[in-house]
Amino acid sequence: MTFNPLEEKGLPLEKQLRNWHQIVAKPYKKQEVDCYTRTRQILMNGIEVEGWGFKHQFNRFMSDIDCDDRANISRIGRIENQQQMTCNWLCPADQSVLETTLGYEQVAVDLTAWLAQNEPDEYVKETFDFGLLEDFDHLYRYAQFAYMTEGVEPNDIVKNQTDVIVGRPTQHHHNCNALRLRKHYDKNTTSPQTKVNILTVLSGEQQTHNFYAEHGFMYGDHVLRETYAEIKDVEEEHVTMYESLIDPTESMFEKALLHEFTEVCNYYTCVEDETCEDIKKYWEIFLDMEIGHLKLVAEMFKKYEKRDPEEVIGNEIIIPCRFKSQKTYVQKVLEKEVQKRLAPNGEYYNSMDEIPSDWASYKIQEKAAEISAPSENCINLVEYYHDRDIVEASENLKNKQVTLLEQGLQKKSVANNTVSPDKLQEMIDKHEEREKQKEKII
Numbered sequence: 001m002t003f004n005p006l007e008e009k010g011l012p013l014e015k016q017l018r019n020w021h022q023i024v025a026k027p028y029k030k031q032e033v034d035c036y037t038r039t040r041q042i043l044m045n046g047i048e049v050e051g052w053g054f055k056h057q058f059n060r061f062m063s064d065i066d067c068d069d070r071a072n073i074s075r076i077g078r079i080e081n082q083q084q085m086t087c088n089w090l091c092p093a094d095q096s097v098l099e100t101t102l103g104y105e106q107v108a109v110d111l112t113a114w115l116a117q118n119e120p121d122e123y124v125k126e127t128f129d130f131g132l133l134e135d136f137d138h139l140y141r142y143a144q145f146a147y148m149t150e151g152v153e154p155n156d157i158v159k160n161q162t163d164v165i166v167g168r169p170t171q172h173h174h175n176c177n178a179l180r181l182r183k184h185y186d187k188n189t190t191s192p193q194t195k196v197n198i199l200t201v202l203s204g205e206q207q208t209h210n211f212y213a214e215h216g217f218m219y220g221d222h223v224l225r226e227t228y229a230e231i232k233d234v235e236e237e238h239v240t241m242y243e244s245l246i247d248p249t250e251s252m253f254e255k256a257l258l259h260e261f262t263e264v265c266n267y268y269t270c271v272e273d274e275t276c277e278d279i280k281k282y283w284e285i286f287l288d289m290e291i292g293h294l295k296l297v298a299e300m301f302k303k304y305e306k307r308d309p310e311e312v313i314g315n316e317i318i319i320p321c322r323f324k325s326q327k328t329y330v331q332k333v334l335e336k337e338v339q340k341r342l343a344p345n346g347e348y349y350n351s352m353d354e355i356p357s358d359w360a361s362y363k364i365q366e367k368a369a370e371i372s373a374p375s376e377n378c379i380n381l382v383e384y385y386h387d388r389d390i391v392e393a394s395e396n397l398k399n400k401q402v403t404l405l406e407q408g409l410q411k412k413s414v415a416n417n418t419v420s421p422d423k424l425q426e427m428i429d430k431h432e433e434r435e436k437q438k439e440k441i442i
């Protein structure tokens with residue numbers, strides 16, 4: 001039996017307002033929480049931020065709409081705002097910004113990997129795989145600072161579910177804006193699943209950008225502050241990339257339907273997967289609220305566009321955020337696509353040899369790293385703390401790290417402080433030597 005949210009009752013909008021005690025939930029314990037409860041909490045905050053912001057855009061842009069309907073859009077926006085507070089503030093006060101950051105990048109890696117494997121459109125899947133390898137590298141860079149600044153090991157947060165090792169090097173993620181723009185889907189022929197998948201990852205990436213913008217300054221270490229600035233800029237590119245996949249001719253009512261449907265699908269998945277009973281209660285009630293939002297917006301869609309909402313969202317639920325370990329899939333993409341780069345007109349260069357010497361992104365990268373790349377400095381720094389970089393992966397993958405770096409590094413526009421494959425090998429050898437020395441107590 002499939003679940004068709006348009007046929008469910010949902011919670012009527014007039015029953016959705018909550019008091020402050022209900023809005024501010026009891027946070028989880030960072031030492032005890034399942035890493036995928038944390039990723040759900042982080043993602044749903046991003047989904048709610050997008051849902052809230054969209055209601056404001058809707059009322060700013062729409063002129064021919066009845067006062068009652070405008071008021072209802074505004075009321076729904078207020079509920080999204082209350083849900084956002086609950087989701088975001090499940091995060092405990094003693095979880096540091098860097099720990100939460102590792103959680104954000106774990107969301108990006110494992111969510112994007114799930115979406116890529118459940119994406120019917122080949123071109124959109126290719127875009128997900130491309131973005132995946134960039135967030136994978138962010139996780140590795142931040143893991144160095146979590147260790148150096150707070151003594152946090154990656155598995156304190158990612159709990160052995162996600163590998164932490166070099167990906168496509170962050171210094172090469174900075175691109176000419178024109179190249180980041182992808183080809184958009186056709187709203188009339190694309191499946192609801194593709195539309196929900198894109199809006200889900202887009203919401204996550206946008207909130208990741210916002211989190212770095214609002215928290216990167218909270219550390220005194222200048223290299224860390226610069227690294228947040230560098231990676232925040234990549235998240236800005238990820239927002240550009242994913243939003244460009246959306247058909248710009250979708251009407252605001254179509255977009256409103258897709259937003260509510262995306263919320264329904266994500267909460268539905270959270271309810272199915274949640275292991276923490278206290279938090280599951282919120283996913284259940286929020287699912288009911290979102291069905292209420294969807295039904296209201298579906299009525300408006302019928303009234304103003306004289307069309308059946310099922311033409312846009314179909315008649316069954318989609319699973320957009322099933323969090324589970326994606327190590328095998330990510331390693332496969334990493335080994336195959338670490339060299340990939342953006343080409344004009346939404347295409348890709350599949351290897352370094354295909355990139356022309358006048359590639360538009362070279363100029364951006366040269367300007368950004370004209371003094372040095374902070375994302376490389378963090379690996380230079382960690383040598384002093386640990387002899388080599390902090391890595392968590394199978395022996396098999398660890399043994400490929402130097403080769404992966406060699407394949408991922410460009411030959412042109414490389415920052416002058418780059419850790420070369422030879423240097424990385426030297427660090428690895430030094431670390432092994434030190435570990436042997438440590439075994440002898442005297």
Ligand SMILES: [Fe+2]
Pocket residue numbers: 048051079080083263290
């Ligand atoms: Fe919501």
Ligand SMILES: [Fe+2]
Pocket residue numbers: 105108134135136138139208231235
């Ligand atoms: Fe990222």
Ligand SMILES: [Fe+2]
Pocket residue numbers: 108135205208234235238
């Ligand atoms: Fe990202």
Ligand SMILES: [Fe+2]
Pocket residue numbers: 051076080259260263289290293
């Ligand atoms: Fe909603």
